[in-house]
Amino acid sequence: MQNAVSRECLAVRxxxxxxxxxxxxxxxxxxxxxxxxxxxxYTNAWSKLDIGRCRYEIMCKEDGMTFDDGVTLRLGxxxxxxxxxxxxxxxxxxxxxxxxxIEWPDMKVYLTSVTGHWAIASIAGLKARGLMRDxxxxxxLSVEAFPFMSMKEATVAGIEARVYRISFxxxxxxxxxxxxxxxxxxxxxxxAAGEKIxxxxxxxxxxxxxxxxxxxxxxxxEIDGTVTPYDLGLDWIVSxxxxxxxxxxxxxxxxxxxxxxxxxxxxxxxxxNEVLPEVAQITEEADGTPPVSILxxxxxxxxSSTLGRSIALAVIxxxxxxxxxxxxxxxxxxxxxxxxxxxxxxxxxGERLNG
Amino acid sequence: MADAIMxxxxxxxxxxxxxxxxEPFVEAGPLTLREMPLGGQIDLRGDPKxxxxxxxxxxxxxxxxxxxxxTAAQGRDVLVLWLGPDEWLVLSAPGMETGLVGxxxxxxxxxxxxxVDVTGNRTIxxxxxxxxQSRSASLVIRVRSVRADASGAFGRDPCPDR
Numbered sequence: 001m002q003n004a005v006s007r008e009c010l011a012v013r014x015x016x017x018x019x020x021x022x023x024x025x026x027x028x029x030x031x032x033x034x035x036x037x038x039x040x041x042y043t044n045a046w047s048k049l050d051i052g053r054c055r056y057e058i059m060c061k062e063d064g065m066t067f068d069d070g071v072t073l074r075l076g077x078x079x080x081x082x083x084x085x086x087x088x089x090x091x092x093x094x095x096x097x098x099x100x101x102i103e104w105p106d107m108k109v110y111l112t113s114v115t116g117h118w119a120i121a122s123i124a125g126l127k128a129r130g131l132m133r134d135x136x137x138x139x140x141l142s143v144e145a146f147p148f149m150s151m152k153e154a155t156v157a158g159i160e161a162r163v164y165r166i167s168f169x170x171x172x173x174x175x176x177x178x179x180x181x182x183x184x185x186x187x188x189x190x191x192a193a194g195e196k197i198x199x200x201x202x203x204x205x206x207x208x209x210x211x212x213x214x215x216x217x218x219x220x221x222e223i224d225g226t227v228t229p230y231d232l233g234l235d236w237i238v239s240x241x242x243x244x245x246x247x248x249x250x251x252x253x254x255x256x257x258x259x260x261x262x263x264x265x266x267x268x269x270x271x272x273n274e275v276l277p278e279v280a281q282i283t284e285e286a287d288g289t290p291p292v293s294i295l296x297x298x299x300x301x302x303x304s305s306t307l308g309r310s311i312a313l314a315v316i317x318x319x320x321x322x323x324x325x326x327x328x329x330x331x332x333x334x335x336x337x338x339x340x341x342x343x344x345x346x347x348x349x350g351e352r353l354n355g
Numbered sequence: 356m357a358d359a360i361m362x363x364x365x366x367x368x369x370x371x372x373x374x375x376x377x378e379p380f381v382e383a384g385p386l387t388l389r390e391m392p393l394g395g396q397i398d399l400r401g402d403p404k405x406x407x408x409x410x411x412x413x414x415x416x417x418x419x420x421x422x423x424x425x426t427a428a429q430g431r432d433v434l435v436l437w438l439g440p441d442e443w444l445v446l447s448a449p450g451m452e453t454g455l456v457g458x459x460x461x462x463x464x465x466x467x468x469x470x471v472d473v474t475g476n477r478t479i480x481x482x483x484x485x486x487x488q489s490r491s492a493s494l495v496i497r498v499r500s501v502r503a504d505a506s507g508a509f510g511r512d513p514c515p516d517r
Contacts, residue, residue, distance in 0.1 A: 030400075030469040110400040110469035117475035180475030181393050 006305040009209055011200035012169055013306050016125035018190055019202050025089025026118055029080040031109040041246055043229055043238045049074045053150050058229050058237050060247030064256050066223045068092055071166050073151050085219040089115045119183025121190055124173040127197055129355050132174050134193040143354045157189030170214035170347055172355030209302045212313055215344035221300040228256055232264045262296045263318035270337035272309030276301040280329045282316050295327060311345050386484035395452025397445040400469035411462040
């Protein structure tokens with residue numbers, strides 16, 4: 001398994017890979033109050049997003065805890081397409097319908113699940129643009145014409161498609177959306193075009209590693225119901241101008257506003273071959289008289305083929321642990337030394353996003 | 356179900372495309388289960404108390420929206436299914452859905468409604484056989500996983516290193 005993940009990671013970083021992202025939750029949002037609705041359920045602002053542009057978003061619950069994240073696209077003045085993480089597709093739709101039917105019944109918004117309707121092939125890597133050129137010769141793929149975080153309608157392999165330029169791996173990436181009944185035809189065409197450059201299919205294990213190398217959070221790892229957007233270092237995504245949104249008030253409670261909450265950091269083990277177990281407990285001392293003070297826990301942990309060593313993301317109490325501090329991972333039978341580092345391990349400047 | 360859905364093979368069902376040779380139907384005793392060619396499906400949202408909305412729909416689909424729970428209405432080359440108090444599913448022949456979406460949106464104008472192509476959301480099976488109309492009939496459909504490699508090349512390791 002590890003060999004397969006390593007092979008796929010290196011293929012994406014050094015050449016090009018393709019992921020089947022079809023399972024992502026997708027919700028069609030229409031109505032004169034659509035932008036206002038998004039302003040209420042997301043932490044950031046949506047009124048001024050241009051048509052054809054998309055934006056990363058965080059959704060919190062009423063208790064201020066981060067619940068889901070994704071990218072939402074503006075299709076028209078009163079028309080948006082929201083994505084959710086696969087496992088939250090039904091839960092998000094349920095929660096949003098709850099809000100509309102019970103709390104805001106006067107809002108003119110309709111939600112329709114299109115999770116099954118769209119198949120998505122996500123092409124990522126240094127050679128992504130060349131492959132896309134073969135598949136969609138009429139589409140201008142230059143950075144000027146096709147900026148990051150935008151969508152173009154195009155004919156891809158003869159199929160009418162929506163192509164997003166977004167990235168979860170940190171590589172130049174094009175996500176091709178077609179109706180699901182044309183998904184297989186698209187997949188076959190991508191591999192026919194990609195054969196000469198040894199296109200590599202990659203899976204979600206690889207996707208998890210690549211996004212962690214870029215410090216990107218994911219539901220089920222960093223987002224586990226106990227962290228606010230501030231805990232995750234996402235202060236920039238919380239609007240300071242909006243009067244209210246779901247979770248806003250809860251982020252100013254004494255417990256959520258205190259300055260010694262666990263914060264997202266990176267961890268590098270002293271021994272680069274040691275891969276911390278996920279949810280390993282992080283302590284200040286190597287061992288000590290019980291009760292031992294827990295600083296935090298590991299949220300993601302992988303061997304990184306890109307870096308040739310292990311990496312980990314963790315949430316630990318920020319006030320006493322500046323960058324480069326030494327902490328310990330307490331594993332029961334042994335303790336591992338770790339260094340606190342920034343939560344991004346590769347291409348911190350984001351140069352690869354434009355290819 | 357409209358004959359157009361049964362006889363057209365413009366788009367093979369979702370199951371048959373990836374797995375060549377897989378028959379799109381199963382016979383088990385007196386029952387036959389067949390996957391239908393994938394017709395168009397449109398999700399429609401609107402206020403059933405709004406006469407203008409009802410008229411606009413009727414003008415395009417040539418039928419009145421079914422307003423009673425769990426009812427259906429036959430329109431011109433479409434079947435309309437009640438899904439909820441303000442939600443309907445319009446089933447059409449394969450390929451017709453794009454034009455229908457356009458016609459419905461034009462008929463609605465600025466009215467607050469939603470018209471969404473959801474053709475990929477579902478596939479449709481037709482179940483035929485004696486005994487299905489009996490009130491006491493119950494049916495268990497268990498979905499088996501499909502082995503990706505029938506030749507057994509994967510052996511014991513589910514993720515072989517290629």
